[in-house]
Amino acid sequence: MSEPTGLTSYELIGGEKALLGLVDRFYFFMDTLPEAEGIRAMHQPDLSGARDKLFKFLTGWLGGPDLFVREYGHPRLRARHFPFAIGESERDQWMLCMKKALSELPMEARLRAELSEALQQLATHMINVEGER
Numbered sequence: 001m002s003e004p005t006g007l008t009s010y011e012l013i014g015g016e017k018a019l020l021g022l023v024d025r026f027y028f029f030m031d032t033l034p035e036a037e038g039i040r041a042m043h044q045p046d047l048s049g050a051r052d053k054l055f056k057f058l059t060g061w062l063g064g065p066d067l068f069v070r071e072y073g074h075p076r077l078r079a080r081h082f083p084f085a086i087g088e089s090e091r092d093q094w095m096l097c098m099k100k101a102l103s104e105l106p107m108e109a110r111l112r113a114e115l116s117e118a119l120q121q122l123a124t125h126m127i128n129v130e131g132e133r
Helices: 009-013 015-032 034-041 048-061 067-072 077-081 088-104 109-125
Strands: none
Touching (some): 077 109, 088 109
């Protein structure tokens, strides 16, 4: 995502420090919200690996350094998530955590709405349970 100012979304949200904060809050919510128990159960007990991968993916996806691609290759998100049964409920739980984390990051309302919509589309693309898309 690129803005008319020439700045990337990564830069507009505050770069590495802000994104690390976003990812930390996302996993805090996943780990503590009863409404996210289903999605939390799909993850390892230790969330540090998932945290690192999400940070690296989002960094590149938002226009920052392509950390994920350098370390893991093309994201192939659907293929990487295919071993997990992901339906609308799992998508909604993931988005609940992400929207709560986004709400804590200082940014323009328009940018927050655009990021939320783009992440919603991305999360919907991960749905792999028949009849759930």
